[in-house]
Amino acid sequence: MEIAFALFSVLISQEPPTLKGRALLNPDISAIGNIVNQTILQNKIKNEFFTKEFEFAFQGYLYPSIRADIFLATHGPKFGDVHEHGEEETHIGVNLEEAYVSLLNIWGGFSGKVGRKFIEFGKFNPLHPEQWLYVDPPKVIQNIFGTENLIGDGGQIEFLLPLPFLLKIQGGIFRNSEGPFQDIFYSSRAFSSFGISDFEVSFGASYVGGKTEKELSNFIGGDITLNYIKGYTKLTFISEPIFSIDEKSKFAGFYSSLFYSTGRFQVGFRIDGAKPDEEIEDEHTRNKISFGISPIFAFLLTETTKIRFQYSFFASDKPKHTVFFQLLFGLGPHSHVLQF
Amino acid sequence: MGKQKKIISLAKIVLLNQVLLFLLSITEKSSAEAKKIKVVSPICTFADIAKNIGGDRVDVINLSDGLNDPHFVEPRPSMIIHMRNAEVVIPIGLRLDLWFFSLIEKSANPKIFEGSSGFIRTYEGVRILEVPEYKFGQPRIGDIHPEGNPHYWLPPDNAKAIAMNIAKKLSELYPEDKEFFIKNTEIFTKKIDEAVEDLKREFSRFEGVKAVQYHKTFTYFADFFKIKIVGEMEPYPGIPPTPSHISQLAEKMKKEGVELIIYEPFRNKKDVEKLSKITSAIPTQIYADCVPQINELKDYISLIRYNIRKIILNIEERENNKKEK
Numbered sequence: 283m284e285i286a287f288a289l290f291s292v293l294i295s296q297e298p299p300t301l302k303g304r305a306l307l308n309p310d311i312s313a314i315g316n317i318v319n320q321t322i323l324q325n326k327i328k329n330e331f332f333t334k335e336f337e338f339a340f341q342g343y344l345y346p347s348i349r350a351d352i353f354l355a356t357h358g359p360k361f362g363d364v365h366e367h368g369e370e371e372t373h374i375g376v377n378l379e380e381a382y383v384s385l386l387n388i389w390g391g392f393s394g395k396v397g398r399k400f401i402e403f404g405k406f407n408p409l410h411p412e413q414w415l416y417v418d419p420p421k422v423i424q425n426i427f428g429t430e431n432l433i434g435d436g437g438q439i440e441f442l443l444p445l446p447f448l449l450k451i452q453g454g455i456f457r458n459s460e461g462p463f464q465d466i467f468y469s470s471r472a473f474s475s476f477g478i479s480d481f482e483v484s485f486g487a488s489y490v491g492g493k494t495e496k497e498l499s500n501f502i503g504g505d506i507t508l509n510y511i512k513g514y515t516k517l518t519f520i521s522e523p524i525f526s527i528d529e530k531s532k533f534a535g536f537y538s539s540l541f542y543s544t545g546r547f548q549v550g551f552r553i554d555g556a557k558p559d560e561e562i563e564d565e566h567t568r569n570k571i572s573f574g575i576s577p578i579f580a581f582l583l584t585e586t587t588k589i590r591f592q593y594s595f596f597a598s599d600k601p602k603h604t605v606f607f608q609l610l611f612g613l614g615p616h617s618h619v620l621q622f
Numbered sequence: 623m624g625k626q627k628k629i630i631s632l633a634k635i636v637l638l639n640q641v642l643l644f645l646l647s648i649t650e651k652s653s654a655e656a657k658k659i660k661v662v663s664p665i666c667t668f669a670d671i672a673k674n675i676g677g678d679r680v681d682v683i684n685l686s687d688g689l690n691d692p693h694f695v696e697p698r699p700s701m702i703i704h705m706r707n708a709e710v711v712i713p714i715g716l717r718l719d720l721w722f723f724s725l726i727e728k729s730a731n732p733k734i735f736e737g738s739s740g741f742i743r744t745y746e747g748v749r750i751l752e753v754p755e756y757k758f759g760q761p762r763i764g765d766i767h768p769e770g771n772p773h774y775w776l777p778p779d780n781a782k783a784i785a786m787n788i789a790k791k792l793s794e795l796y797p798e799d800k801e802f803f804i805k806n807t808e809i810f811t812k813k814i815d816e817a818v819e820d821l822k823r824e825f826s827r828f829e830g831v832k833a834v835q836y837h838k839t840f841t842y843f844a845d846f847f848k849i850k851i852v853g854e855m856e857p858y859p860g861i862p863p864t865p866s867h868i869s870q871l872a873e874k875m876k877k878e879g880v881e882l883i884i885y886e887p888f889r890n891k892k893d894v895e896k897l898s899k900i901t902s903a904i905p906t907q908i909y910a911d912c913v914p915q916i917n918e919l920k921d922y923i924s925l926i927r928y929n930i931r932k933i934i935l936n937i938e939e940r941e942n943n944k945k946e947k
């Protein structure tokens with residue numbers, strides 16, 4: 283963070299070239315509300331109504347090739363936790379989710395980001411909750427990172443290779459306060475995408491690793507995205523398997539989802555493969571992958587108001603049923619992410 | 623065992639060589655094609671204008687057309703590569719094509735960043751309508767037109783201004799071809815003028831016709847051809863029609879004698895048909911951008927010709943229906 287603020291002050295002190303129609307340090311301000319009702323049936327029924335988060339985004343240019351993005355969010359409860367009565371944590375605090383400066387061009391195809399960021403590991407982790415296709419995060423993400431998004435303070439360098447197709451590679455060094463890593467950790471990613479008429483196929487491979495409580499811990503993830511886009515009709519398939527590599531590589535889990543959207547509504551499902559929550563003594567059973575399925579339906583009320591229903595079933599020793607109802611609404615330029 | 627390992631490592635080296643050779647061959651190919659000026663456009667109309675001005679000196683890539691809402695085009699990752707290779711971009715601006723700007727940002731190509739030499743401020747010299755005046759304490763509703771109405775490219779006078787802006791920028795960047803660009807601009811302007819003269823003549827009998835539009839897409843176009851826009855089906859830009867707004871609008875339409883409801887192909891047809899039933903105004907689907915794969919809409923001039931003739935056809939149909947009754 284110190285680096286980011288140092289950069290800020292250096293940039294502000296310089297005389298920038300004129301930016302017609304866009305005032306310097308006059309950021310776009312947006313707000314997004316994410317309200318959820320969650321009913322969990324696992325042994326007994328538990329119903330909760332909570333504000334998952336209110337997010338405030340401040341986005342703008344510091345210079346024609348430098349932009350800043352700041353996301354503040356109120357902290358809601360974590361998904362899937364069955365709180366006993368009176369046990370709920372009532373956080374009203376505001377969190378700095380992301381605050382980073384993007385250097386859109388450093389030199390010859392190199393760009394970078396400095397500050398606090400959602401780590402660009404795979405397809406899901408860099409996204410904010412309002413951009414998710416689901417109400418809750420895939421189980422494998424929660425399992426391996428212990429949080430809904432792996433966040434770090436640091437920086438990354440990105441390089442767009444001079445090829446006739448898109449191939450981007452990047453690497454970063456971060457430090458985090460919550461999540462699996464104790465101190466410094468490293469991340470890297472390669473991403474490629476091809477457009478063939480109405481189809482878009484993207485591939486990614488990501489790595490994140492650092493020291494955890496126990497020892498060195500490394501994760502490798504693959505992701506494939508298939509999009510068919512024709513006018514307002516869109517078909518999206520995403521699959522992301524993740525492996526944890528300690529002494530030997532182990533399959534940590536995956537999620538796959540398929541969605542069909544057209545103008546006002548979106549329908550689809552997600553399949554989860556992950557380790558269950560229960561505390562199990564026996565190591566073999568503990569590491570067994572269980573499966574879940576979640577049908578999801580979303581409807582756009584206005585261009586920036588969306589409701590979503592999700593039913594999730596997760597099979598394990600204690601099968602878990604969850605029904606979600608979500609209301610998302612936005613104000614300001616960032617709220618266009620609420621579109622399908 | 624040892625032999626096998628050797629063979630495998632040899633095979634690896636050969637494979638690596640092949641990959642490197644392949645990569646080299648494609649980078650060479652792309653540098654051979656680099657002689658043409660690469661232009662990336664968010665809409666078909668700008669692409670058509672750029673082709674008219676740049677002729678065989680430009681290689682124009684167009685990212686959307688009249689079948690899509692230019693506000694909400696899905697920015698596909700593979701489009702980033704067009705941006706990385708671009709010398710010139712011609713964005714719409716005024717916050718309409720945020721998706722196009724997000725692609726520019728991801729290109730790591732400083733030539734096309736806002737304020738750089740390859741970034742054309744397309745609407746320079748165009749009079750922007752409906753620029754909102756924000757007052758403290760007043761809510762900003764309809765945030766998708768925060769800097770005024772961004773659908774400025776349809777009327778011929780604005781198309782000519784856009785052509786001038788593109789010609790000016792290309793001449794600055796490639797002074798050796800300045801005369802070529804100027805000559806092409808003159809030819810293109812003349813072509814527009816000729817087409818408009820015909821259209822104006824054909825339409826003269828219908829000037830002053832009253833219409834309602836779905837979104838504020840055709841405000842500039844209607845201004846130019848003297849079509850009186852009485853209102854919009856959207857209560858605010860980007861907010862879908864609500865029952866109360868539609869019933870108010872229907873009253874107004876009946877009172878004012880509105881003859882047409884104009885809308886683009888991607889709007890909700892059922893909403894339009896419902897309003898048409900209450901008011902007897904004729905649903906008239908026209909286009910806000912050209913569509914390369916449809917012959918009668920293939921370029922800018924075809925587009926405005928199609929729109930005007932479609933409007934004439936529908937008014938005449940309405941007149942005939944009235945006579946029959």
Ligand SMILES: [Zn+2]
Pocket residue numbers: 693766767772773837838839859
């Ligand atoms: Zn608009």
